[in-house]
Amino acid sequence: MVRLAGPACAALAIAVAVGVGAGEPSSTAARRDWVGSDACGSCHPAQLAAWRATPHARAADRLGATPRGRCLACHGTGDAPAGKAYFLEVGCEACHGAGGHYAEEDVMRDPALAAALGLRELSTEAAQQAACAGCHRGTGTTLRAPTARMPIDATSVH
Numbered sequence: 001m002v003r004l005a006g007p008a009c010a011a012l013a014i015a016v017a018v019g020v021g022a023g024e025p026s027s028t029a030a031r032r033d034w035v036g037s038d039a040c041g042s043c044h045p046a047q048l049a050a051w052r053a054t055p056h057a058r059a060a061d062r063l064g065a066t067p068r069g070r071c072l073a074c075h076g077t078g079d080a081p082a083g084k085a086y087f088l089e090v091g092c093e094a095c096h097g098a099g100g101h102y103a104e105e106d107v108m109r110d111p112a113l114a115a116a117l118g119l120r121e122l123s124t125e126a127a128q129q130a131a132c133a134g135c136h137r138g139t140g141t142t143l144r145a146p147t148a149r150m151p152i153d154a155t156s157v158h
């Protein structure tokens with residue numbers, strides 16, 4: 001895994017994380033920035049198992065054999081619609097940010113460093129609101145963040 005260091009790269013990671021799923025421009029990201037839910041789950045098996053039971057894990061199933069980029073902006077994980085969706089699911093990184101720079105044991109044990117390298121930990125209501133609203137808003141979506149109809153609990157997230 002390519003890991004870069006320094007403020008410029010931290011800024012890149014943050015820019016990438018903020019753009020995810022929000023339909024904002026995020027064309028600076030590359031394939032190596034995304035590790036995929038299985039990689040996260042190698043250290044977080046409980047979250048992986050619980051997430052698999054949510055509609056997010058099957059969000060691209062509704063889109064047919066050749067999903068369009070503008071749909072994968074919310075039904076996928078990656079850089080769609082500006083770039084490619086690397087995973088056909090609303091994976092860990094769609095909410096927590098692209099993991100290529102933070103998904104390593106030593107980084108993850110240092111919350112400040114992990115955040116600087118793109119991890120969104122989402123324990124605060126404001127952070128959840130921002131993360132969910134990236135997709136749960138706009139035309140075609142009935143569930144808006146934050147509402148009582150969108151509970152942040154094990155059945156909706158993991």
Ligand code: HEC
Nearest residue numbers: 035039040043092093096099103104105108109111120121
């Ligand atoms: C090599 C193991 C490893 C991998 C891979 C990994 N993590 Fe972690 N993660 C940890 C450790 C260790 C912690 C520190 C807290 C703990 O002990 O559980 C942590 C903490 C977290 C937290 C909580 C942060 C906080 O401050 O409360 C989140 C969220 C998280 N990881 C998400 C992810 C996501 C998303 C991925 C994939 C992109 C990922 N992790 C990949 C080991 C890992």
Ligand code: HEC
Nearest residue numbers: 062063070071073074075134135136137138140141142143
């Ligand atoms: C702005 C984010 C966003 C975009 C873009 C988006 N979706 Fe969705 N979609 C959602 C969310 C969030 C839900 C979950 C249910 C809800 O909020 O209404 C959903 C639910 C669905 C559903 C199941 C519920 C229903 O209304 O039948 C289908 C089918 C669907 N989307 C297809 C598509 C297709 C096809 C595209 C591209 C043309 C697309 N979506 C683009 C966010 C989006």
Ligand code: HEC
Nearest residue numbers: 037040041044047048051056090091092095122123128157
């Ligand atoms: C739909 C958005 C979403 C997805 C997808 C998602 N998470 Fe989370 N995650 C959250 C939120 C929100 C919290 C904060 C929960 C809280 O503090 O109550 C969280 C918290 C965490 C934590 C901190 C400990 C805990 O369980 O609260 C870890 C670790 C974590 N997520 C890992 C993962 C992994 C691994 C995946 C993929 C298998 C994943 N997440 C997928 C939204 C998401």
Ligand code: HEC
Nearest residue numbers: 021055056058059062074075090094131132135151152156
């Ligand atoms: C990357 C875009 C994206 C993000 C970020 C996202 N969601 Fe979703 N969510 C979707 C899509 C797409 C669906 C529809 C999946 C399907 O049914 O095909 C969905 C479905 C859901 C559902 C099930 C709705 C139903 O009618 O069954 C809940 C609950 C939900 N999301 C909660 C959340 C919460 C809470 C967060 C933030 C912590 C969040 N989502 C973040 C895209 C997203």
